[in-house]
Amino acid sequence: FLLTVLSCNGFCPQTSRHCIHPLRSHTSDSQYVAEKLKHREKARAERDFETADRLKTELEAIGYMVKDFADGSSEVYTPPPPPIELEGPTVMNLAHAALGAQSPLQVEVLSAKICERIKKLGEGFSIELSGSKPSDAMFWLAMAGATSSEVFDSLTECTKSEIRRMLAKESTRQIDVLKILERVASCNVVDDELFRMIDNDIYYAHPRSLIWLFRFGSRGRNMKRFSANVVKHQFEDEVNEVESEGDRFEDDSKPLILDIGCGFGTTLLGLKGGLGGNEYDEFNFMGVDLSKNSIRYADGVSKRRNWEGIRFVEDDIFNALEVLKGAYPGTIKAAFVQFPTPYRLESGGNSQLPGKGGFMVNEKLFKGLYELGCEMILVQGNVEDVFLNMIECGSENGYRIVDDEEKLCLQRPFEYNVDELQHFWKSDPNRITARTDRWLKEQAKSYNEEDGVGLLRVEPRNEERFLPIQGLTETEANCILKGVPIFREILRKI
Secondary structure (H helix, E strand, O other): OOOOOOOOOOOOOOOOHHOOOOOOHHHHHHHHHHHHHHHHHHHHHHHOOHHHHHHHHHHHEEEEEEEOOOOOEEEEEEEOOOOOOOOOOOHHHHHHHOOOOOOHHHHHHHHHHHHHHHHHHHHHHOOOOOOOOHHHHHHHHHHHHOOOOOHHHHHHHHHHHHHHHHHOOOOOOOOHHHHHHHHHOOOOOHHHHHHHHOOOOOOOOOOOHHHHHHHHHHHHHHHHHHHHHHHHHHOOOOOOOOOOOOOOOOOOOOOOOEEOOOOHHHHHHHHHHHHOOOOOOOEEEEEOOOOOHHHHHHHHHHHHHHOOOOEEEEOOOHHHHHHHHHHOOOOOEEEEOOOOOOEOOOOOOOOOOEEEEEOOOHHHHHHHHHHHHEEEEEEEEOHHHHHHHHHHHHOOOOOOOOOOHHHOOOOOOOOOOOOHHHHHHHOOOOOOHHHHHHHHHHHHOOOOOOOEOOOOOOOOOEEEOOOHHHOHHHHHHHHHOOOOOOOOEEEEEO
């Protein structure tokens, strides 16, 4: 609230401290307040605290609060109006409930309720959305697949107000503000004013923003179970199911770029929206993944941004390939196979991983891509033996490794660029992980020096990227921040 300067009856703001903050513009009120303050200062100087307290009570009775200073002066101010307290679920309740929504319509109904509640709260929104809460609500809505730009705009304005308030306090740590901006950026929100509030170059494809998606994906199952209970008990009767929209591209004659096991779709979303608007308009994009949570996020972002020519499908990749064979008349320009969940080693390891026979990137996948006429395949991974297995499988099923000279000459979608992420590496990218160490020991058992059979190794390519920086995946961001070796290769149809 704004406190204006009191100027009445000879009280000067340059000479008397109690003239600083008046509360009403009427002359009678100003004279009354000034006189009371003058008498009260005199009583305090004479240590007549009984009279001073009585005068303070009289001022408070007509709506003025009094603040005393050690030098004997005082100032008055009007307290801010009490915040509006609304009945019903809070903004945070509604946003969290959206995570457990069973249909896109449920999410949009909850988004509309949030917008309505923020409008009712007005300037007193911080009673429910203080500190990092606006960015938390935004993140949950993004994970739920919310497509309403209005709710993200409303929460972005709340976030900016809270950051301004935080930056005005000397005790605020910059890292706390940075985490808020990272979370907002991970929602694919575009707001130049917001991201310039502190001196840190945070954007959607930045590793520090994508790591929020990686963390959520690692624990999303438990959060979904909790949120589903919230919806079941509080909002079940308020919304109904909605039929899904059509899955066809507006122009299916364009070449298609296919992301297999796309996760949160960050590669396709980054390429579609991060390269100056129409850089990749000559392509259609399709991401396929079995995770409902991930597909909801990716689909929500693309619809919120009103992007055409990009689709995300919750399906088994082999089913998706069969559908494409009969339904997509355009060519398959390229496929991305990036950081698939690895298989379990024969010697043991993580028992929750599938065996090698159940690994997604297999002979059937490469044959399916070959039959579709897929021209190029980008293979990336952070598990050395799995990467080698993928390259070997592709090489046996109609694809060859592109040599270094040809890689530099390749045109879109594999534009080579100098990596801007080198300074993020936390440790030696050539280090041997626990998984690789176990795999090397497996190989060592069959090592035969006389036959010239050596231990298979592949050189990491942490700093050599084949996609623009906007095409980072959330798993790649995690590898970058932790210094985990990354292996990359391009295969081309023979």
